[in-house]
Amino acid sequence: MAPKVLVANRGEIAIRVLRSARELGWSTVAVYIDNDLSHAGYADEATRLESAADFLNVATIAGIASRTKCTHVHPGYGFLSENPSLSQALASSTLPITFIGPSPDTLRIASDKILSRELATSLQVPVASGERVFSAEDVHAFVHKAQFPIMIKALDGGGGRGIRVVNHPEELEEAFKRCLGESPSKQVFAEKALTGAGWKHIEVQIIGDGTGAVNHFWERECSVQRRFQKFVETAPSRLSRPIVQPLIDASLTIARKLKYRGLGTFEYLINAQSGDWVFLEINPRVQVEHTITEEVMDLDLVRAQLLLFTHNTTLQSLSLATPFPAPTSFAVQLRLTAEDPSKNFQLSPGVVRSPDLTWPTGRGVRIDTWLSSHPSHHLESWTVGTEFDSLLAKIIVRGSSFEEMTQKARRALGELFIGGDVKTNVAVLAGVTDHPDWIAGSIDTLWLERNASQILDLGQLALGKTSALHQGLVHADTATPTSAAGKAIGGGAMPIQPGSLFTLTLSPNGSSADSHVPSAKHTLMLSSIRQNAFPEMLSGTLQTSLAPTPLSFSLSQSTSASVSGSDVELADPNDLTHIAAPLTGKVVELHPALVAASTGSKEGNSHMRVRRGEPLVILTVMKMENTVVAPRDGFVQRVGKGVRSGVVIGEGTLICVVETETELPSSKL
Structure with a gap:
């Protein structure tokens, strides 16, 4: 009977594993949540989870594997991939199920950075x-x-x-x-912390069959990162083989000691100037950037990983036991994320529609993405929510030399287009590949953060944004929204033109509205249009019955995910006492002053006091915590409607009103 595998993951890695399993003739099962369905269409069966939290629930995942009569579970990366409890639960099933990953003992060591460091030290591998x-x-x-x-x-x-x-x-x-x-x-x-000039992030790809036999597929460099999140990875690094060899030897030494089984990545910091290096950690799973090793080694690593967990399969039987020569070609992985670099990489949830999506193709270009669908389960749009990480796609490019690879990468990024309300980091990726330091190889782990503004400018120039402005494709009072250029730049298709006339009616809303406030009507005429990419952006000048002189206006759509307007209130951006949410996210922690204000504490203003720089609220977005701090000393006068722990609030939502002591009436003091 052919194996049957549950892929306990989502997104591009779930699709990647499902494809390799199908090629091998395995039956497949996917798990999914509402509004995150793209990977499920690639499986033979799919089971709906109640919430995103179920991806981390050992009992839920093991129960689904058992009920669907799976022989194997592939955890992908993240979620439960490094949790020994899942492996143990699967082994304890009525019919034991094989976990595609290292043994529980190896996972216990690898998932704990202290235990990993202790193991490395015992084998004379240096650590910080x-x-x-x-x-x-x-x-x-x-x-x-x-x-x-x-x-x-x-x-x-x-x-x-x-x-x-x-x-x-x-x-x-x-x-x-x-x-x-x-x-x-x-x-x-x-x-x-080992940071600064010369320090690079290098990782070694290894594979083992559980008998003590291990091999490696050389190294990758992952030094282009921000807040320790990798943006761009290359294989191999451009370090000399003598400098890299100690890291490879250390990886094999640790892997043999563990009798490692499956795919694994061993990570290091190395100073390219002094040659000093230290071990960082073990990632006991398939790595996000495994793709570039596949390209330069001409191997399907996921296929090999699946086969290693079938009966009596060894590295020898897979012809993977003999050392491989160093690769002669180069590959790069560019991580396309839902982030807005112009707003300090603010995360950008929203909806991506099929007509607004164009992927690059051509020789040496590969796209791994969840913004896709199987023909049997066609999708017209994809929701970029706040529950998962911000990765949209991996753009993988291979060339016979570093220069050719870079040229192909630049071309691929120029062909990429994602319209709609989701912003991406594509300009940063283009700026990285266009920067002189990229060509010279003089990049360290803090390079992107030090040069973010310059890199963004380079990328925007490389993608033709500046030339489009100079040609008047975006900024032209006479531009019509139905021109081909207008559609390409902004995606606008709304028939709004200069001279368009509108009637605006303002009136109280709902049964609780003040009946003494009369409705008011106003007339608006668009005198000119500077940019029309409505509903994303509309700007120009208008004449209204609100004021005797023309007014400039700019209407831009928020990148927030959908939030019920009746459950919250919006901050007034002109009121300095209003503290607004800078992005959409889930409230996970409130300052004690906000808690006291929301519960109507009567214990006096000392409980409502906040100091400048103190965290007012912690928002979690795509598994990252974001802090909104108090802009000044003051007192929390009130908390915004609906703001409480556990709820998702949108960009622009009123978090609280903070007044300084001089702003407070004397009766409050």
Whole structure:
């Protein structure tokens, strides 16, 4: 009987695994939630989950695997991929189910950064100084020994989550708290930060069959990152083979000790100038950037991973036991994310529609994305929500040389188009590949953060944004919204032209509205239109009965996900006492002053006091925590309607009203 695999994941990695399984003749099962269906169409069967939290529920996933009579479970990456409890639960099923991943003991070590470091040290593999910490006071004690800068990390973080660099004492307590909040197990440790010129992030791809036989497929460089989230990865690195070889040897040493089974990635920091290096961690699963190793090694790593968990399969039987020569070609993975670089990489949820989507193609270009659908389950749109990470697609490009690879990458990014209300980081990706430091190879792990503004400018220029402006394709009072250029730039198709006349009626709303306030009607005429990409953007001048002189206007659509307007209130951007949500996200923590104000505490204003820089609310968006801080000292006069822990609030929502002491009436003091 052919194997049957449950892919306990979503998005592009679920599609990637389902495709390889189908090629092998395996039966497949997917799990999904409402509004996140694209990967489910690639499976033979699909089971609906109640919520996104079920992707992390061991009992739920194991139960589905058992009920659907699966022989295997593939966890992908993230979610339960590094949780030994899932492997153990599957082994304990009435009919044991094979977990496609390392043994529970290996997962226990690999998923705990402290245990991984201890294993590396026992094998004479160097690590940065660090220790487990249980409080901010513990971190202070560590700083006394290690000195700034330090790094605080969640023991079980990943994908850039649960990591903060601390350079000053006043940053320490908040950084500790945020890392703790992003750690599923609520455990963190402190480590000496190795950052600055020359420090690169290098990782080694290994494979093992559980007998002690292991092999490697060389290395990748992942130094282009922001907030420790990788943006761009290349394979191989351009470091010399003698510099890279110690990292490969260390990876094989650790993997043999663990009798590693399956795919794994061993991560390091290395200083290209001095040659110093340290071990970071083990990722005991398929890695997001496995794609570029596949391209330069001409291997299907996921296929090999699946086969390793069938009866008596070894590296030898798969012809993967013999060392592979170093690759001679280059590949790059460009992570396209739902982020707006012009707003400090603010996450951008929304809807992507099929007509607004164009992917690059051609020799050497591969796209791995969940913005797709199987012919048997055709989709017209995809919802980019706040429950999952911001990755939209991986643009993978291969060339015979680094220069050819870069040329192809630039061309591919120029062909990419995503319209609608979701903003992306495509201009940053273009700026990276166009920067002189990219060509020279002089990039370190903080390079993107130091040069973000310049990189964005380069990327916008490379993508033709500036030339479009100079040609008048976007900024022209006489432009009509139905021109081909107008559609290409803004996607606008609404028949709104200069001279369009509107009647505006303003009146109280609902049964509770003040009946003494009369309705009012006004006339509006669009005198000129500067940009029409409605409903995303509409700007120009108008004449109205509201004012005797013409008014300039700009109407832009928020990137917020849908939020019920009756459940919240919007902040007045002209009122300095109003604190607004800068992005859509779930409220996970409120300042005690907001809690007191929302519960109608009568204990006096001292409980309502906030200080400048204190976190007012913590919003979690796509598994990352975002802090909204108090802009000044003051008192929380009231909390915005509907703002409470656990709810999703939209961009522009009123969080609270903060008044300074001089603004408060004397009766409140």
